[in-house]
Amino acid sequence: DTGVSQDPRHKITKRGQNVTFRCDPISEHNRLYWYRQTLGQGPEFLTYFQNEAQLEKSRLLSDRFSAERPKGSFSTLEIQRTEQGDSAMYLCASSKTGRFGYEQYFGPGTRLTVT
């Protein structure tokens, strides 16, 4: 296991199209996070899964965004009817429950450009 992986690494789409990103966490990690990072800013929390349950969502996660984690393994983040403001780096992170269970390991990110 080489760490958290994300696919695709880059996505260019036209405004109004739907896009879906995938995250594969470290295999024994039960916690999975999605963050969004725009230019010049730190990552901002979007949503959190513990196993297959989506337990928390940020106000940043509009109705056009949906995330799933079927069977508690990989996760997908879908953006419907993309807007130019959705252009950002989307980061996935995973961690496991434990003494330092909040140590999150990040993936390389998916850079979305909406034209």
Add this chain to the structure above:
Amino acid sequence: AQRVTQPEKLLSVFKGAPVELKCNYSYSGSPELFWYVQYSRQRLQLLLRHISRESIKGFTADLNKGETSFHLKKPFAQEEDSAMYYCALVFPSGSARQLTFGSGTQLTVLP
């Protein structure tokens, strides 16, 4: 609302000079604080966390609850320390334990 502030977007120092990256937070309780680093073309990775009081790659950070600060320090900067540094915190009362990040400081260590 909880917030993490990194006042310097850019910081340049010469090799061998001391470096301090500032981080202030706004939270009335006792957050858990971290420094993350992102080297060029690499993913974000944990550098250190305050509860373990560790020194990683010569870096240390002390939590000052009175000043609500968690500055990152290194006595002698090296060129390989050039990277983007993010201060982040977790609120222990939350179940998600999501990270709240500052906007980052780009450190450049000059030869």
